Amino acid sequence: MKINGSEIRPGYVIEHAGGLWAAVKTAHVKPGKGGAFNQVELKNLIDGTKLNERFRASESVERIHLDLNDYQFLYAEGENLVFMDNESYEQLELQKDFVGDRAAFLQDGMKVTVQSHEGRPIGISLPDQVVLAVAEADPVVRGQTAASSYKPAITENGLRVMVPPFVEAGERIVVDTNEITYVRRAD
Incomplete structure (x- = not known):
């Protein structure tokens, strides 16, 4: 048009x-x-x-105008990520480089939207927020109120996120996939 x-x-x-x-x-x-x-x-x-x-x-x-199709993430196989079309059950393989850094957020069964033009994938949209478990969290340093009160933590998928001092290892948190930032504790 x-x-x-x-x-x-x-x-x-x-x-x-x-x-x-x-x-x-x-x-x-x-x-x-x-x-x-x-x-x-x-x-x-x-x-x-x-x-x-x-x-x-x-x-x-x-x-x-791009075609938007809903897919479900199935698994990673080497450098490929395998997705399944929710309607036709056809599988789609995309390179990890195609998804970029946000590939670390993919979880089994996650619903994503693949943008395509003339049958060729050109983009992928992940959910805005995901729930991740905290694998490691630095201990709280008492009396450090003059500086930012956030501390570094590493999630189950290896991402480094700044979290409030009350978050400890083993807790589940909500992380923004666009900004890679802590949002809140998961319910």
Whole structure:
């Protein structure tokens, strides 16, 4: 679907310069001299590179709609992660590099959303928060109130997270998968 360059909004996926790009930030600019334009920060969905581009209202770009499919994480096999489509039960193998650092959050049976374009996976969305057990937590240092009261802890999957002083090894905590930060104790 063709849209004008001035209609690009954050979250839109467009085809530009031979690749698929997601609009991260947009700003409409009206300079004192010349025509108005839309300053767009783009992120390449394939390799993650960023680009700042100006689009005038007279330019048109192709807006791409991605297919979103729900999958369930089954297991890791070497450098591959195996997912199952919840509707067709077909299995999908993705490289660990495709998921990136967030692969450490994957747990058996976890539901994820795979974004694809023309049958090719280009992105994956994990739940915003996961529950993890704390494997190690440093002891509390008494009287350390002038500095931050958070202490380092290591979760069951090897992630290092800063937690409040009352969290101890063996407890289950909720961790934000986007920021990799402590949210709260798990119920």
